[in-house]
Each structure stands twice: as C-alpha cells, then as structure tokens.
Amino acid sequence: MIDTADIPGGGQLQLKQRGDDFAIEYGETQLMVSWASRSEEALATLACQRMGMEHGRMLIGGLGMGFTLSAALAALPGSASVVVAELVPKVVEWARGPLAHLFGGTLDDPRVAIEICDVHDIISGPPEQFDAILLDVDNGPDGLISAANDRLYCDWGLRAAHTALRPGGVLAIWSSYPEHGFADRLEDAGFMVEEVSLRTGERGRGARHVIWLAIRES
Structure with a gap:
C-alpha cells in the first residue's frame, strides 16, 4: 500500500504497488492497473476517429493512470483542448508523484486543463460546449465509486451529455463488463450508437471490456 484517498461523499481509493506494477483499488475491486491499458487507450483513439478531422474540445471524466489522456493527446492536433474532470484531488497528486x-x-x-470537480457539473453547463465527452469514472455505466454517478448514465443524464455535445460530437463510455440495454438507453437519448468489445491484452488475451460510442447527429 502506497497511499489512500478519500472519495467525496464516502468511500476510499487505495494506491498499491507490487514490484514495478501499480493498481488503484476500491474495496476489493481493481479500478485500474498499470499493466493493462489497451481498452483505456482505445476509449480515446476510437472517439477521436469518430470526431473526424475537426478535433476541437474534449472532456475526459476521470484521470485514472493517464492512459486515456495520453492516447487523446497523441491523436489530437495542437489546436485542440482537453478538460479532465477528476473528483478525487489525491488522484492528481498521485499523477504528479508515484x-x-x-x-x-x-x-x-x-x-490540458485539470478540474477538481464532478464531471456531471461540467456536463450540465452551457450547451454544445464539447466535441467529445469520454467517461471512465466507474467500472461501467453505474455509480460504483460514487452513487451520484448514477445520474451520468440515467435517461436524463445521457440527454444532458447529448445537449453538452456539438452536432457530430461523440460520447464515449468505458466499461469493464457488458450492460444489456445500455445501447438502447443511449439511442433513446438521441444518439447513434456503436458498441465495441475488446480484450485488454494483445493477441486476444485478457479480460473483455466494452466501449460505447454514441454520436450526436444533430
């Protein structure tokens, strides 16, 4: 154990190290690990591909170990801007420390601009402010880390994300597991939806994760 971080609203994250490997855990659940980053990187690269050539302003919910942010910056042009909303201040300290x-x-x-806040508060701001919103704040489309995160994935929360995107913008959501009916929920919120399933490791190995790519058409 290297450190712990209190989560606003209750609960605690743990930063652990074994040899050269690191993990951030919540209770008995591994939220992110340093040795498997393929799906977190894909969250950004797939979203950038669907944004087309006009890369503009991106919102990333959840800093984690930085894999999604790094992949986004590699894909985005110098004229782009990325806002990272992180709920737990100490996660940013870990990013600059261990x-x-x-x-x-x-x-x-x-x-890059880092905002210590609930990503929902940014999404609920002015309409049509982002070209992409990437959510990796839980292990899937439910409020595991914070019960308040349920509002990100409910019907009105998804409609809020739709409103926060510019036409042609993409909402990309990462999950460590499939969720039956979630694609339908995204479609009901006005999105055109693609569901991508991929292994965390190379050559078809590792756990299977899911990324939903939801496009605002108008």
Whole structure:
C-alpha cells in the first residue's frame, strides 16, 4: 500500500504497488492497473476517429493512470483542448508523484486543463460546449465509486451529455463488463450508437471490456 484517498461523499481509493506494477483499488475491486491499458487507450483513439478531422474540445471524466489522456493527446492536433474532470484531488497528486512515470508529462501539455470537480457539473453547463465527452469514472455505466454517478448514465443524464455535445460530437463510455440495454438507453437519448468489445491484452488475451460510442447527429 502506497497511499489512500478519500472519495467525496464516502468511500476510499487505495494506491498499491507490487514490484514495478501499480493498481488503484476500491474495496476489493481493481479500478485500474498499470499493466493493462489497451481498452483505456482505445476509449480515446476510437472517439477521436469518430470526431473526424475537426478535433476541437474534449472532456475526459476521470484521470485514472493517464492512459486515456495520453492516447487523446497523441491523436489530437495542437489546436485542440482537453478538460479532465477528476473528483478525487489525491488522484492528481498521485499523477504528479508515484505515478508520474506513467503520465510522461502529459499534465503539463498546454492543451490540458485539470478540474477538481464532478464531471456531471461540467456536463450540465452551457450547451454544445464539447466535441467529445469520454467517461471512465466507474467500472461501467453505474455509480460504483460514487452513487451520484448514477445520474451520468440515467435517461436524463445521457440527454444532458447529448445537449453538452456539438452536432457530430461523440460520447464515449468505458466499461469493464457488458450492460444489456445500455445501447438502447443511449439511442433513446438521441444518439447513434456503436458498441465495441475488446480484450485488454494483445493477441486476444485478457479480460473483455466494452466501449460505447454514441454520436450526436444533430
């Protein structure tokens, strides 16, 4: 155990290390690990591909170990901007401390702004402010880490994300498991939906994760 971090509203995250490997855990659940990042990276690369050539402003919910942020910055042009909303302040401290080698200086990229806040509060702001919203704040489309996160995935929460996106914008949601009916919920909120399933490891190995890519058509 390296450190712990209290979650606003209750609960605690744990940062653990074994050899060269790191893990952030919530109770008995591993939220993210340093040795498997393929699906977190895909969350960003797939979203950027569907944004088309006009890359503009992106919101990432959840800093984690920085894999999604790093992949987004690699895919986005210099004119883009990325807002990262992180609920737990100490996660940002870890990113600049024991996990700094994983971030590789991405937090100092001039395109990046870190906001210590609930990503829902940003989504509920002015309409049509983002070209992409990437959510990796739970292990799937439910409020595991914070019960308040349920509002991100409920009908009115998804409609709020639809409103926060510009036409053609993409809402991308990461999950460690499939969720029957969630694609239908996204469609009911006005999105055109694609569901991508992929292994966390190379050559078809590792756990199977799911990414929903929801496009606002108008």
